[in-house]
Amino acid sequence: MRKPNSKTLIFIHIAALIISGFLVYGNSLNGKFIWDDNGLLKNNNYIKDWKYLPEIIKSDFGSGGDTKSNYYRPLQEVLHMAGYSLWGLNVQGYHLTSIFLHILAVIALYFFVRLILYDTNIAFLASLLFLVHPINTETVCYISGISDSLSLFFILLSLILYLKSFGSHAVTFNILSLLSLSMALFSKENAVVVPVLILLYHYAFKKRLEINKIIPFFALVIGYVLLRLTVLSPFVHPDVSYLVLLKRIPGFFAALAEYLRLLLLPFGLRVEYGDRLFNLGDFRVITGVLLALLLISAAFIKRKNNPLFFLSVAWFFAALLPVSNIIPLNFSFMMEHWLYLPSFGFCAILSSVLCSSPKNKNIVFFLRVLAAVLLIFYSYLTFRQSEYWREPVTFYNRTLRYAPDSWRFYNELGLEYENDSKNDEAIASFQKALEIKPDLVGVYYNLAELYHKLGREKDALLMYNTAQGINQRLMQEYYERGKAYSKAQKEKEAVSAYLKALELDPDNLMLNQELASSYIITGYYRKAIALLLKVIKASPDSALAYNNLAVAYYYEKQYDLAVRYLDKAVELGYPVPLKFLQLMKNKTSP
Numbered sequence: 001m002r003k004p005n006s007k008t009l010i011f012i013h014i015a016a017l018i019i020s021g022f023l024v025y026g027n028s029l030n031g032k033f034i035w036d037d038n039g040l041l042k043n044n045n046y047i048k049d050w051k052y053l054p055e056i057i058k059s060d061f062g063s064g065g066d067t068k069s070n071y072y073r074p075l076q077e078v079l080h081m082a083g084y085s086l087w088g089l090n091v092q093g094y095h096l097t098s099i100f101l102h103i104l105a106v107i108a109l110y111f112f113v114r115l116i117l118y119d120t121n122i123a124f125l126a127s128l129l130f131l132v133h134p135i136n137t138e139t140v141c142y143i144s145g146i147s148d149s150l151s152l153f154f155i156l157l158s159l160i161l162y163l164k165s166f167g168s169h170a171v172t173f174n175i176l177s178l179l180s181l182s183m184a185l186f187s188k189e190n191a192v193v194v195p196v197l198i199l200l201y202h203y204a205f206k207k208r209l210e211i212n213k214i215i216p217f218f219a220l221v222i223g224y225v226l227l228r229l230t231v232l233s234p235f236v237h238p239d240v241s242y243l244v245l246l247k248r249i250p251g252f253f254a255a256l257a258e259y260l261r262l263l264l265l266p267f268g269l270r271v272e273y274g275d276r277l278f279n280l281g282d283f284r285v286i287t288g289v290l291l292a293l294l295l296i297s298a299a300f301i302k303r304k305n306n307p308l309f310f311l312s313v314a315w316f317f318a319a320l321l322p323v324s325n326i327i328p329l330n331f332s333f334m335m336e337h338w339l340y341l342p343s344f345g346f347c348a349i350l351s352s353v354l355c356s357s358p359k360n361k362n363i364v365f366f367l368r369v370l371a372a373v374l375l376i377f378y379s380y381l382t383f384r385q386s387e388y389w390r391e392p393v394t395f396y397n398r399t400l401r402y403a404p405d406s407w408r409f410y411n412e413l414g415l416e417y418e419n420d421s422k423n424d425e426a427i428a429s430f431q432k433a434l435e436i437k438p439d440l441v442g443v444y445y446n447l448a449e450l451y452h453k454l455g456r457e458k459d460a461l462l463m464y465n466t467a468q469g470i471n472q473r474l475m476q477e478y479y480e481r482g483k484a485y486s487k488a489q490k491e492k493e494a495v496s497a498y499l500k501a502l503e504l505d506p507d508n509l510m511l512n513q514e515l516a517s518s519y520i521i522t523g524y525y526r527k528a529i530a531l532l533l534k535v536i537k538a539s540p541d542s543a544l545a546y547n548n549l550a551v552a553y554y555y556e557k558q559y560d561l562a563v564r565y566l567d568k569a570v571e572l573g574y575p576v577p578l579k580f581l582q583l584m585k586n587k588t589s590p
């Protein structure tokens with residue numbers, strides 16, 4: 001029997017990947033909006049009209065749904081916007097998009113491995129393992145998780161185009177590679193590792209590195225990071241201290257040990273692992289350290305004879321670092337979808353072992369059978385795991401079996417019960433959330449609204465009053481913390497505290513004034529101007545607001561406006577220093 005030629009084999013492999021993807025994930029098409037899907041998609045006004053495109057480009061991820069976020073992922077929101085134009089809030093359309101993007105990323109993975117190894121069999125098995133591995137169900141079945149598959153597709157496309165740039169049409173491929181990296185960065189922040197992955201490829205396969213080719217990739221990533229830290233809202237949590245970083249490092253190794261276990265034996269998968277700090281003596285931390293040392297040592301030992309093994313291990317650690325949560329980006333110390341990009345390393349190593357051809361035919365047969373068993377086993381677990389993401393009540397109840405102290409999921413469960421008119425269950429869930437964390441203002445409001453709906457006005461009033469009392473106390477605490485930070489000249493920390501206070505009392509003029517002052521000191525003059533104009537509109541006789549507005553406009557080099565508002569501050573009796581007043585006059589004099 002004649003073997004198929006290369007193009008035919010590629011076609012067969014891609015068709016098999018597409019069919020396998022829909023077979024394994026097809027049952028997720030009937031899933032509902034779940035968890036953050038409500039704020040990021042269902043209730044996100046920005047995606048419902050193309051006129052909001054500028055807002056998406058300049059805002060944090062999820063701003064259109066009043067969801068506070070440290071992330072900037074405009075490409076995902078534009079994709080949701082396109083989806084809403086096509087099928088509105090028909091959830092099947094969004095699930096279909098998620099499956100399609102996962103398959104698209106897998107096909108890119110296939111071509112990438114084939115390009116670096118010239119081995120179609122390893123490329124196919126690695127892609128198939130990645131396609132059906134249960135660890136990726138969170139990314140595929142959770143609509144809001146498409147940033148991972150979107151990012152991975154563009155990361156791999158960028159790497160493929162980079163490798164192609166060493167042939168003909170080098171400049172074109174290089175430009176397209178950088179454009180793909182830009183798309184990856186606008187999909188998810190973990191794409192910052194691409195220049196490092198390029199360096200690791202050159203080192204692993206002993207390929208000559210052309211500095212003029214790699215510099216634009218580093219420049220693009222550095223420019224992106226600077227953009228995020230200046231013009232756009234920062235992705236680094238503002239309350240993180242050096243001490244907190246040190247305390248969180250052991251958690252990375254504890255997560256590493258669990259990640260490796262989940263890759264080998266993907267049992268007990270769930271969305272909630274909790275926000276925990278670990279001691280260095282914890283068994284999981286020690287296990288993680290030992291496994292890290294073992295893998296890194298083995299990678300360097302095998303580098304000469306097995307460059308794929310070195311690249312796979314290095315890829316795993318490099319891709320894991322941006323989501324290591326050493327700098328807390330999420331309420332959990334680990335999450336399964338953070339393994340989406342790193343897990344390629346595991347699949348590549350496993351496929352190279354299973355596709356090896358030792359001299360002993362019995363071993364070869366055993367490896368082929370093992371490959372088939374693993375694919376069937378992983379596919380079955382993935383099919384079962386996708387059921388976890390279909391029904392919100394089932395999802396929250398199953399999550400709470402693993403994380404019984406998660407007030408977030410009790411609150412979400414309460415909201416789902418309320419939507420299903422199961423009011424007693426909703427009240428019990430809200431009350432359970434408050435048992436775990438008694439100062440949850442939002443949960444008190446949820447209970448108050450439910451009591452009001454049920455005609456239990458006394459209970460509703462009690463919940464409203466309790467919520468308002470907690471609001472006022474927390475607001476005062478954040479305000480005092482902000483003042484203390486300002487006095488200690490830690491204005492970035494002060495901004496964070498004032499912002500939290502304003503979340504609780506957004507119309508408080510004093511808070512707006514203090515935040516504006518901190519914005520001026522930290523260089524966010526336009527944000528300060530917006531706040532101060534709001535203060536003046538509410539309180540036209542605020543001399544301090546006029547003075548600070550003049551300062552902000554001065555630093556924005558809008559001197560005419562600065563003088564106008566400074567004159568108003570003087571008119572209202574603010575003691576403006578004569579030197580500053582004269583400086584302003586000089587700036588506007590012909």
